[in-house]
Amino acid sequence: MSEAFESPAASRRTVLCGAAAVLAAGGAVAVTGCASSGSGSSSSGSGSAGSAKGGLKDPVVVGPAADIPVGGGKVFREQKVVVTQPSPGTYEAFSAVCTHAGCVVDKVENQLIKCPCHGSTFNATTGARVEGPAPTGLPQYQAEVQGTDIKVSPRSSS
Numbered sequence: 001m002s003e004a005f006e007s008p009a010a011s012r013r014t015v016l017c018g019a020a021a022v023l024a025a026g027g028a029v030a031v032t033g034c035a036s037s038g039s040g041s042s043s044s045g046s047g048s049a050g051s052a053k054g055g056l057k058d059p060v061v062v063g064p065a066a067d068i069p070v071g072g073g074k075v076f077r078e079q080k081v082v083v084t085q086p087s088p089g090t091y092e093a094f095s096a097v098c099t100h101a102g103c104v105v106d107k108v109e110n111q112l113i114k115c116p117c118h119g120s121t122f123n124a125t126t127g128a129r130v131e132g133p134a135p136t137g138l139p140q141y142q143a144e145v146q147g148t149d150i151k152v153s154p155r156s157s158s
């Protein structure tokens with residue numbers, strides 16, 4: 001009598017996808033893809049997530065170059081960037097996120113970038129770790145003067 005259930009596989013897939021869609025519409029996002037036919041395609045994540053470790057992704061103008069003292073530096077907390085000026089007219093920029101536990105460094109003193117959390121210090125010219133529990137130095141960015149401001153960009157390593 002009923003020959004409507006001819007292709008159980010196809011109709012089962014349709015039902016599952018439909019259920020997933022209903023779940024998704026209901027707010028429970030648990031869909032894993034009932035897109036096109038066959039062969040499971042699970043994306044392996046070579047996308048646009050970009051720079052490793054959540055660092056700076058796009059160039060940012062942090063502020064006036066005149067705010068960066070010679071022989072010192074300034075932390076831009078909002079941008080999580082620290083800019084130093086080891087010698088007049090030479091600017092260096094680093095991630096302000098400590099490589100130990102992720103605190104934002106808070107000052108530059110005596111040619112050292114200092115983390116307030118556990119005392120790690122970094123060389124203000126190179127970003128290299130000097131002491132403390134930080135396992136590595138601070139990732140370095142590119143700093144350049146743009147007009148009267150400092151522009152900081154991710155390093156393009158190619």
Ligand code: FES
Nearest residue numbers: 098100101115118
């Ligand atoms: S987070 Fe900077 S020293 Fe621990």
